[in-house]
Amino acid sequence: MKKILLTILLTVVLCSAWYLSASAEDSQGKKLYNGWCAQCHGYDGDAKSYTDKFSVPKPRDFTMGTYKFRSTPSGDPPTDADITKIVRNGNPGTSMPPWTRFTDDEVKAIVAHVKTFAPDIFKDAGKPITIGTPPKASAALIAKGKELFNKAKCVECHGKAGRGNGEKGWQENFKNDWGDPITPANYTHPWELRNGSTVEDIYRTISVGLGGTPMTSYMDSLKDEDRWALAVFIKSLQEQRKLGVAIKIKKTVAIPAKVDDPAWDSVEYMDLPMGGQLMFEPRDFTPLITNVRVRGLYSDKEFAIMVEWSDKKPNNGADGKPADTVWIQFPQKVTEEAEKPYFFMGDKKHPVYLWNWKASDAGKVTEQLAKGYDNVADLPKQDVTVIAGYNDGLYRVVYKRALKTGTKDDFEVLPGKFVPFSIVAFDGQNGESGIKGAVSSWYYLMLEPATPLRVYVFPPLVALCVFVGGLSLSRSLRSKK
Ligand code: HEC
Ligand code: HEC
Numbered sequence: 001m002k003k004i005l006l007t008i009l010l011t012v013v014l015c016s017a018w019y020l021s022a023s024a025e026d027s028q029g030k031k032l033y034n035g036w037c038a039q040c041h042g043y044d045g046d047a048k049s050y051t052d053k054f055s056v057p058k059p060r061d062f063t064m065g066t067y068k069f070r071s072t073p074s075g076d077p078p079t080d081a082d083i084t085k086i087v088r089n090g091n092p093g094t095s096m097p098p099w100t101r102f103t104d105d106e107v108k109a110i111v112a113h114v115k116t117f118a119p120d121i122f123k124d125a126g127k128p129i130t131i132g133t134p135p136k137a138s139a140a141l142i143a144k145g146k147e148l149f150n151k152a153k154c155v156e157c158h159g160k161a162g163r164g165n166g167e168k169g170w171q172e173n174f175k176n177d178w179g180d181p182i183t184p185a186n187y188t189h190p191w192e193l194r195n196g197s198t199v200e201d202i203y204r205t206i207s208v209g210l211g212g213t214p215m216t217s218y219m220d221s222l223k224d225e226d227r228w229a230l231a232v233f234i235k236s237l238q239e240q241r242k243l244g245v246a247i248k249i250k251k252t253v254a255i256p257a258k259v260d261d262p263a264w265d266s267v268e269y270m271d272l273p274m275g276g277q278l279m280f281e282p283r284d285f286t287p288l289i290t291n292v293r294v295r296g297l298y299s300d301k302e303f304a305i306m307v308e309w310s311d312k313k314p315n316n317g318a319d320g321k322p323a324d325t326v327w328i329q330f331p332q333k334v335t336e337e338a339e340k341p342y343f344f345m346g347d348k349k350h351p352v353y354l355w356n357w358k359a360s361d362a363g364k365v366t367e368q369l370a371k372g373y374d375n376v377a378d379l380p381k382q383d384v385t386v387i388a389g390y391n392d393g394l395y396r397v398v399y400k401r402a403l404k405t406g407t408k409d410d411f412e413v414l415p416g417k418f419v420p421f422s423i424v425a426f427d428g429q430n431g432e433s434g435i436k437g438a439v440s441s442w443y444y445l446m447l448e449p450a451t452p453l454r455v456y457v458f459p460p461l462v463a464l465c466v467f468v469g470g471l472s473l474s475r476s477l478r479s480k481k
Contacts, residue, residue, distance in 0.1 A: 029113030045117030056286035065118030072126030074217035145233025162187035163393030177212035249296035269295035274438035287438035315428030317360035322433035
């Protein structure tokens, strides 16, 4: 009897110790969650929070138990490791930040708390799929992946060049299960991929899909080796950004007359990461244009700058949305120090020129003078011309102007001289217009002197060396006599 009582007592003590420790862990998780996550994901995990109005995508509503980022088959809950990964790494291109401030135990407690918002879903643990070793990329494998990309109809959503501009993506006006509009991914921008951009990540995305989105699982419909071939093909479309502070513009005999002239493809370019305009109302918290690529050429008389960016759906203003728009900004005065205007659209003391192009009047560019975001006027004399085109998810706008316009106050572009510039771009589909758009920081462009500088600098130096050398030689010869 004593033994039985003792066993019961021991069991009670152990159980309550377990219960207490478990609830202690829960309450730590809850405390941390309420402190750091609830302002976005809601205290009840339902994403009812003050950020849900201007966050695109919205923070996840955990109460539905649908998870986008999983290593488990479609329909299974994510593993703790999956949730931990997104908490640790954050979600690129969204407001979900990476969390490094927590210890591993703290993350474990937070993850346990997150799971309590959809307890039924997590009753049985999800089992991750096995991801083998990726095959070696080869031209043949990429070609096979490309074929499958068409055959499996990925192209209908993701577009021929994989820029996320497939027709179906737009005709169907995709929404995710949480009711928010979404668009197919642009493969050429690896920094926008939310489920990871390595070949293994892409294989996982194709295999298990993204929960709650039209990006479904292809585990059953495509063989393992086909999913790898697709992943290798998609990886081959990724472009790495070429970052810098200044773009060199080389001299050419004639500037290409068309935006798609193959001559442009071999011209050196620079990528400008774009962010939302946050200085003045209306601000843009969720710009869709994340990158703008610039390159240029010049001839004896004129110079050209091409601005290129991805846009999944072109808007020319005829569909009730604002027209897609891009400007280049230059300071009105280019000083010796190539001083950059501090403000977004200049100010009274530091006006900027805008070369304003709109898809609604694509053959035209308007030169404007801005002395602040609320003080913009068209210039009486227009010196800039433009050619523009949209092809398979990519805009190209080429601005052209004389090196010297002769217009009073206009800046000159001289070889070897640095000219500051910045870009502002608007995606009409995203409702961007006015000053609500994506902005770059300030960069420089410089026309590369046609004859490299050292040719001018070195001959006198070389001549001097030869002269001095000759002098000392003749002296030493004389002294030897
Ligand atoms: C500033 C807002 C914000 C904060 C703070 C925030 N999140 Fe997020 N979270 C988001 C957004 C936005 C997403 C992305 C939703 C999407 O991709 O559709 C996200 C996604 C997630 C996901 C991915 C869910 C899935 O579908 O796979 C998890 C898990 C997550 N957050 C957990 C947390 C945790 C835990 C914290 C606190 C430590 C936290 N978040 C803090 C905004 C936030
Ligand atoms: C019905 C339309 C549709 C089809 C068909 C489709 N996708 Fe997607 N895909 C999407 C959408 C929408 C997203 C973006 C989901 C999001 O970010 O919320 C996406 C995202 C992706 C991503 C990026 C995930 C990330 O990390 O952000 C990859 C890779 C991908 N799809 C590959 C494929 C492949 C390969 C196929 C064909 C086997 C395919 N998709 C077919 C709509 C589709």
